Structures are given as structure tokens and as C-alpha cells.
Amino acid sequence: MKNFSRFTLLSLLFLYLFFGNCIVGNFSSVYAQDDWKQEYSSVCAKTQNAMILTPEELKSYIDRCDKLLALINELEGEQAATEKKVYTKRVKMCRELYQFALEYKEHK
Amino acid sequence: MKKAIFTTALLFAIIGIAFAQTGVKKRRPLPFEFGRVVINNYSEASHIAPVVFDHWLHRAKFTCRLCHVDIGFGMKAGATDIKARDNINGYYCGTCHNGTRVFGDTSVFSSCKEGSGKMNATCNRCHSLGKNVTRKYDFREFVKGWPRERLGNGVDWEKAEDRELIIPYDYIEGVSIKREKLIVQQDFKIAPKVEGMPDIIFSHDKHTFWNGCELCHPEIFTGIKKGLTKYSMVDLYEGKYCGVCHINVAFPLLDCQRCHTEKVQ
Amino acid sequence: MAPIQKLLSAFIIALTVPVSASAADYSHYLRHIPPAENFGQVVLDNYSHKAGVLPVTFDHWLHRAKFTCRLCHIDIGFAMKAEMTEISAADNMSGYYCGACHDGKRVFDGRNIFGSCAENYTEDEGKRCARCHSSAEAEERKYDYKSFSEKLPKLPGNLIDWEKAESEGKVKLTDFLEGVSYKREPLKAQDDFTIKIRSWDVIFSHRKHTVWNGCELCHPMIFPSTKRGTTKYSMFQIMMKGEYCGVCHTSVAFSVWLCAKCHITLVE
Structure with a gap:
């Protein structure tokens, strides 16, 4: 027993x-295994309401995007080529949206 | 003498203009061909048939944003530079077409695999240009009973979505980011330059359902102030602005009154 | 300059240019003007010959008398150049192109429209193929030009004056096809305007064109510009290359050789 x-x-x-x-x-x-991917999910999660963020918030998000892009650019390993291509585009898209929202606000 | 110079100048002018390719009418695709994209970055070079991708099936099941933002497909055929390796790694087509993902009660077939290099029936489902492949989904069967539209796919996607005949996914586990609910920007009016043309009503609401924000801003629409960018039908027709989608995938520009909707006073 | 001299100089320019411009063959546009009954005739042989049937000979005049250009070239989606649509029997059988009306079921003017291509058919039904897959003179054709055009107003060369026929109510145009067309709020017809060409001014009438074409048949594909005066049209493009006005006016609508129909100031 x-x-x-x-x-x-x-x-x-x-x-x-x-x-x-x-x-x-x-x-x-x-997707979403490494730390930088966590950072990506958190920094790009605000795109849906970028228009209600304050200029300060937007600036800090843009800053985080830039750091993330630098990090992605230095990736190494078997999947690096694909990862760089995919995530550079994805981060750039959300960075540019924040930039767009920021310019909109500053213009106002 | 003056006349001779004038005639020669006119002649050259005419020749110059003659080489510009405008002023003619192209063939319009059939409803099931509308939105078709042929991807041939590496296929033919590797001696396999190029990929034929029809938008209609995917557009009935997923939002534009899901593939063009979350997965990261470009907006022009061939621009994404998809390699078999990318798919094997689980990106692009391979994000869903990995052999394990399930949507509703459909398990998604696998895209490119590491293997013998021999083509099989599954490869042919995408690598199908010039092949007589019977697709799993028949267009006419698929769209039966959906609200109709005379151009494009012959389907009024907007109404189909409105009536919940299609419920597109906007989130894929592990790929999309959990986002907060979207705050929809206001609709606005654009007055056309041509007198007598009804005003254009642009609906953010209708667009954001499919696209979110970052698909259009700022890459396609860079302007931050309404009325600053002057759009012309010529630009649109060349594939800029609205033309990015509304030539090949969304209802085509030919349908004037779909955008020029405001009645003329 | 006297009108005839103006005409001559325009003619000479039009003729010399293709020789100097390129080796491309534009003779197609310069061939003799066909007899009236063959004007607007289109021969379609994308697949016919390979499939062992005669090519389709389509005469515009019969359909023109019953439908607007827009109905077929926008709502149904026929291209504006012969064979560019690449119509297959399968397309027709699934209700596209010819099959949009010629499905054997549709009734028009109280008459059943004969069906186009079919997968299976009896020998008797097979005779129907020859209504399209035949030469224009074939006995299977139901209408002949002479008796059909008898009561219609004419242009020089026995050509039908469609504009007059329409405005006098001698032809009634259908612009809506149930299940294919979609009703839209009509757009305001734009104003007529003059294109200044030294002393050969052209008066363009939007009103006359929209009766047949609506807006979307010409804009934006054939005439993309929204600002008058930005596109420079040449007779070479129009006559030799079949661009702009030439898309229709070299082959179906009244011929470009009737100069004074557009260059109205030549008449004075």
C-alpha cells in the first residue's frame, strides 16, 4: 500500500x-519569454489610448521604446534575425504612435 | 521659322507625355480575387511556387490589426520579406500556422517545416501560384447570405461585422499584448475640392474596430492637425493615404458614395 | 487658318509622331474605320480556340441600345479593352461577366435572356453557343444591324447617333441590375467645360457623359486629375494609344475621326 x-x-x-x-x-x-519581451508588452500596451496620456507619460514611453530598440538590435542567437525583424517593426510602430500623439498634444 | 520651332517643341512634348502610363482602364479582379497577394521573395528562387494569399478568409476571422500590428506583416506584398525560417521560428504565418494552434473548433495547419525539402499537399495550400489547388474554403459557400456590396469582395464587411455574422479575433494568446479598451476618437468631415461632391465623413469608430491606432498613425496618416494634409484622389489612387487599403483589400475607391456620404445642401 | 488647314496640321502631327516616337505598333488604332455594323466589335479569344470553340464576337451596338456603359463596365466589371477581362466559361457559369445576365433565368423586357456557357448541354441547347461563339454574320444571331438601326438617328457613315437616340427617347437605357448593382444617392453632374487648344477648343459635356457612364467609369482611372488643366492630353495619346478619350472614342463611342464633334470651334 x-x-x-x-x-x-x-x-x-x-x-x-x-x-x-x-x-x-x-x-x-x-513570444514573451525574455525580460525584454516583458518590457515590450508593458511599454506598448498603451497604444489604444495614447491620445489621453500626458506629454510626460508619452515622453517616458518613447524613451523606453528607444532603449528597447537598442536592446533588440543587440540580440544574438538562433532566432535573432527573425526576432530583430519582427520586434523592431513592432516597437517602432508603437514608438511612432506615441511620438504622433505627443506632437498632437504639443501642437495644441 | 517660329512655327517650325513650335511644332518641334510640340512634337517632343507629345512624345514625352506618350510614355507616361495613365488614362487607361485596368481589369478589375473578381470578388474572390480581390485582396489577393502574391508573395515571391524567395519561393521561385528556391524552385517552389510563390505563395498566393487571399485576404477574404483571414479578414473574416481576424482584425487587420492582429496581423499587421501584432504579428507585424507589412502593408505591401513582398515588403515583409518572409522567409521559411521565420515561419519555422514561429513568426509571421508561423505564429498561428504552427500545427498546434486552435481557433474555435479549427486546428490551424502548419506552415513551413524543417524537413526533407519535398513539397506536400500542405505546402500547396499556400505555395499555390499556377497550381490547380482546391482550397478548403470555397468563396461562394463561405460568403453565402452575407450582406452584399457591388465592388471588392462583393461583401459588405462592415455590415457583416455589425450584424455579428463575423466576429473577428483581435487577440492571440502569447502574441498580442493585453491592451486597455480603446478610446475612440471623434468622426470628422472632409470637404472635397470639387464643387457638388458630397462631404467625406471619416469614421474613426468604423476604422479602429479593425485597425486600432498604430496601423494608420503615423505611418499612413502623419498629419497631427485636421485639414493640414491635402489629400487628392490622385494620391489615393497611387496607393497613398486611404489608398493603402482602399484599393486592394478594403472596398475600392471606385465606390464614390461610400466615403462621399454627406448630402450636398 | 481656315478650319481645313487646322485639321490638316493636326492630322499631320498625329501621323508623324508614332513613326518618330517608338517602334511600337499603333496601326491597330489607325486601321481603316470599320463599316458601321462592325464598329465597336470586340473579338474575345482568351480560351475559346484552345477549348475548340470559335472566339466570341461581341458587337457593342445591341447592348448599347439597352444598357448604360456603366452597368457592364462598373457593376458587372468588364474591362475596357478586348480580352483584358480574361472571361472564362467558369466565370460565366458562376454568374459573373456575361453570366451576370445570361444565366438562363433572368428576364429582361418581358423576355427570358438566353443562358451563356454551361457544363452540360444537349445538342439542341449547344446551338445556343453560336449566338456568341461565332462570327457576327452567323445565322444564329438574332439581331442584324441594318434592321435594328433603321429607326435610329444616324451620324456620317451610317453610324448610330447614340446621343441623339437617347435624348430623343428612341433608346431606353437600363442602369440597374437586380442583385448586381447597388442603389446609391445620385451625385450632382459636374459642369461642362472648355479645353482651350489654341483655336481648336474642345467643349466637354459632363452631362452627356454621365448619362451613360456615371462618375466612376472615367474617374479616377481614366481621368485621375481633379484639377482642370493639370493633365495635358495629346491627340497622339488619344488616337494612337487609346488613352483618355481614346479609351472609348477610338472603338465604341463615336470615332475620333469625327473631329468637329469635340473640337466644336472647327465648325464655326
Whole structure:
């Protein structure tokens, strides 16, 4: 009995580790694994309401975008070529929108 | 003498103008061809058929923003420079077409894979230029019963969305960023230069549903002050401004009164 | 200069240019003016010959008497150059192009319109193919030019004066096709205007054109400019290359050789 439960526990643990990993792997895919990707998600999450941010907020977002772009430009590794291409464009798009909103506000 | 000079000058002027390619009418694509994009950055060089991408299927299921902002596809055929490697890495087409992603009850087929280099039926689903491929979705079946429109895809996408005949995804787990709800900017009027033409009503609301903000601003519409940029139909027709989408994918410019909607007083 | 001299000099310029401009073959536009019954005739052979049938010979005059240009060239989507539409039997069978009306079901003027291409047909039905896939003189054709045009006003050379025929109510034009066209708020017809060309002024009438074409048949594809005077048109482009006015007026609408119909000041 004791042996049995230990076996069950162990196999459950094993199953959890094995399949749990798969599930996690499934969800995160290639996106959003590294720190810079976290930063990307947080800095570009405000594009939908860029027009209600204050000029100071916008400036700080633009600044963070620039830092992020520099970081992306220095990526290395197997996927670097693709990552640079994809994320440079994505970050640039949101940076330029913030810039656009900022100019709009300053013009007003 | 003066006359001879004039005639010669006229002759040269005529020759000069003669080489500009305008003033003729091109063929209009059929409803199922409208929005078709052929991508051939590397295909033919690798001895495989170029990719034929029809917008209509994807546009019925996803917002423009999802692919053109979150996934990062460019707005011109070939501009994204998609490599098989990018897809294998899980970007561009490979973002969804990775063999594991599921939308509703459809599991999405896999795009380019690391392998023998031999083409199979799955490859042909995209690499199909010049091939007689039976697509999984038949256009006419697919759009049956949807509100119609005379040009473009023959489908009124705006109404189809309004009536919830299509409910496009705007978020993909792991790819899109969780964003706050969009604050819609106001609609506005543009007065045309030609007297007697109805005013253009631009609806931010209709556009942001599909596009969010950054798809259009500032790359396509750079102006920060209304009325500052002068748009001309010629520019639009050359694929600038509204023409980026409203020639090849969204309802075409030919449908004057879809934009020139305000009645003339 | 006397009108005839003006005409001559315009003519000479038009003729000398293609020789000096390029080796491209423009003879197509300079061929003899066809007899009236063949004016506006289009022969379509994108796939016919390969499929073992005669090419389609389409005469504009019959359809012109019943429908606006706009209906076919915008709502149905026919291109403005022969064979550019690349119509296939499959297109017709799925209700596009010819098949938009010629589906065997549509009724027009109280008559059933004959069906175009079909997948399966009996030998008897097969005779129907020859209504389009034949020469214009084929006996299967239901209408002939002579009797059809008898009561219509004429231009020189036995050509039909469509403008007059329409304004006198001798032809009634259909501009809406159920299930294909969409009703839109009509746009205001723009003013007529004069194009100053030294002493050969052209008076362009928007009103006369919009009856047949609406706005979108010409704008913006054929005439993209919205500001008068910015595009310079030449008779070479119009006559030899079939651009601008030449898109229609070399092949279907009254011929460019009727100079005085546009260059109104030549008449005075």
C-alpha cells in the first residue's frame, strides 16, 4: 500500500512535470519569454489610448521604446534575425504612435 | 521659322507625355480575387511556387490589426520579406500556422517545416501560384447570405461585422499584448475640392474596430492637425493615404458614395 | 487658318509622331474605320480556340441600345479593352461577366435572356453557343444591324447617333441590375467645360457623359486629375494609344475621326 501510493505520487509528479511543461510551452510559444519581451508588452500596451496620456507619460514611453530598440538590435542567437525583424517593426510602430500623439498634444 | 520651332517643341512634348502610363482602364479582379497577394521573395528562387494569399478568409476571422500590428506583416506584398525560417521560428504565418494552434473548433495547419525539402499537399495550400489547388474554403459557400456590396469582395464587411455574422479575433494568446479598451476618437468631415461632391465623413469608430491606432498613425496618416494634409484622389489612387487599403483589400475607391456620404445642401 | 488647314496640321502631327516616337505598333488604332455594323466589335479569344470553340464576337451596338456603359463596365466589371477581362466559361457559369445576365433565368423586357456557357448541354441547347461563339454574320444571331438601326438617328457613315437616340427617347437605357448593382444617392453632374487648344477648343459635356457612364467609369482611372488643366492630353495619346478619350472614342463611342464633334470651334 505504502509502495503503491509512493509510486502514484511519483508518477503524478512525473506526469505533471512532463505534461505541465508541454502546456506551458504551448501557451508561451516563442513570444514573451525574455525580460525584454516583458518590457515590450508593458511599454506598448498603451497604444489604444495614447491620445489621453500626458506629454510626460508619452515622453517616458518613447524613451523606453528607444532603449528597447537598442536592446533588440543587440540580440544574438538562433532566432535573432527573425526576432530583430519582427520586434523592431513592432516597437517602432508603437514608438511612432506615441511620438504622433505627443506632437498632437504639443501642437495644441 | 517660329512655327517650325513650335511644332518641334510640340512634337517632343507629345512624345514625352506618350510614355507616361495613365488614362487607361485596368481589369478589375473578381470578388474572390480581390485582396489577393502574391508573395515571391524567395519561393521561385528556391524552385517552389510563390505563395498566393487571399485576404477574404483571414479578414473574416481576424482584425487587420492582429496581423499587421501584432504579428507585424507589412502593408505591401513582398515588403515583409518572409522567409521559411521565420515561419519555422514561429513568426509571421508561423505564429498561428504552427500545427498546434486552435481557433474555435479549427486546428490551424502548419506552415513551413524543417524537413526533407519535398513539397506536400500542405505546402500547396499556400505555395499555390499556377497550381490547380482546391482550397478548403470555397468563396461562394463561405460568403453565402452575407450582406452584399457591388465592388471588392462583393461583401459588405462592415455590415457583416455589425450584424455579428463575423466576429473577428483581435487577440492571440502569447502574441498580442493585453491592451486597455480603446478610446475612440471623434468622426470628422472632409470637404472635397470639387464643387457638388458630397462631404467625406471619416469614421474613426468604423476604422479602429479593425485597425486600432498604430496601423494608420503615423505611418499612413502623419498629419497631427485636421485639414493640414491635402489629400487628392490622385494620391489615393497611387496607393497613398486611404489608398493603402482602399484599393486592394478594403472596398475600392471606385465606390464614390461610400466615403462621399454627406448630402450636398 | 481656315478650319481645313487646322485639321490638316493636326492630322499631320498625329501621323508623324508614332513613326518618330517608338517602334511600337499603333496601326491597330489607325486601321481603316470599320463599316458601321462592325464598329465597336470586340473579338474575345482568351480560351475559346484552345477549348475548340470559335472566339466570341461581341458587337457593342445591341447592348448599347439597352444598357448604360456603366452597368457592364462598373457593376458587372468588364474591362475596357478586348480580352483584358480574361472571361472564362467558369466565370460565366458562376454568374459573373456575361453570366451576370445570361444565366438562363433572368428576364429582361418581358423576355427570358438566353443562358451563356454551361457544363452540360444537349445538342439542341449547344446551338445556343453560336449566338456568341461565332462570327457576327452567323445565322444564329438574332439581331442584324441594318434592321435594328433603321429607326435610329444616324451620324456620317451610317453610324448610330447614340446621343441623339437617347435624348430623343428612341433608346431606353437600363442602369440597374437586380442583385448586381447597388442603389446609391445620385451625385450632382459636374459642369461642362472648355479645353482651350489654341483655336481648336474642345467643349466637354459632363452631362452627356454621365448619362451613360456615371462618375466612376472615367474617374479616377481614366481621368485621375481633379484639377482642370493639370493633365495635358495629346491627340497622339488619344488616337494612337487609346488613352483618355481614346479609351472609348477610338472603338465604341463615336470615332475620333469625327473631329468637329469635340473640337466644336472647327465648325464655326
